[in-house]
Amino acid sequence: MTTKAYAALLRGVNVSGHKKVPMAELRTLLTGLGHGDVRTYLQSGNAVFTSAPGDEKVLAAQLEQAIERHFGFGVDVLVRDHAYLKAVADACPFPAASLEGRQLHVMYFSEPVAASHLAFLDAASHLPDEFRLGDRALYLYVPDGLGRSKLAEALMKAAPVKGVVATSRNWNTVTKLVELTRPQPS
Known part of the structure; x- marks a missing residue:
């Protein structure tokens, strides 16, 4: 099988x-x-x-x-x-290899989320924190960590998209899950 x-x-x-x-x-x-x-x-x-x-x-x-x-x-x-999982990791728009795992997070969505849903965020007012949308994922770069991020706070307070489940993982977990799900040789 x-x-x-x-x-x-x-x-x-x-x-x-x-x-x-x-x-x-x-x-x-x-x-x-x-x-x-x-x-x-x-x-x-x-x-x-x-x-x-x-x-x-x-x-x-x-x-x-x-x-x-x-x-x-x-x-x-x-x-x-x-x-x-590998495609999401490979498509990361931030320099993941040069960042600490706590500085980069992926929020996985159950369904695609349109950029218009996040248009309320004034990206410039949250710098140096940044985000980018991907395939049913949002990449979140927070150089001072998630706990100090006003952008992360604003994203958490945002009205959820109806019917969309979201859960977040730091970059260390993102890459570990890619590794753990890698097909094993027969």
Whole structure:
């Protein structure tokens, strides 16, 4: 059977004691859904698994339902395959190799977001922080880190695009997920 590697990105888990999802239990849930080679990365809701090639939205919905049943609360999940994760990393408009991981973030979206949705932001007033839209992703460059960024704060306060789930990862996690989902030689 042909399998494909995916990353599951859980939104808003294990932050300040809210929506606790122990990674061992997440691995058990994914294995129970029939996925193989299940691994987690950090405690912030990153899991990698293999599965028969399928629809990422269906895989995400299955995991969301399993989390709801097991933990009793809802969690938004995005599932992305290696090709997408690598394409997002390769398309980074900022000099990632010369930056610290905390200075560069990718906000992954469940659907495309039009530039017009972010037109309210006065980019010049947030310099040196910058952002660029990509394929269902937003690249965020914050030289002083996310916690000090007024641009990040403005993006978080922005009215969400109806029906679009967003979750953010720093550049170290972005590149690690590319590595962990890389196809293994047979």
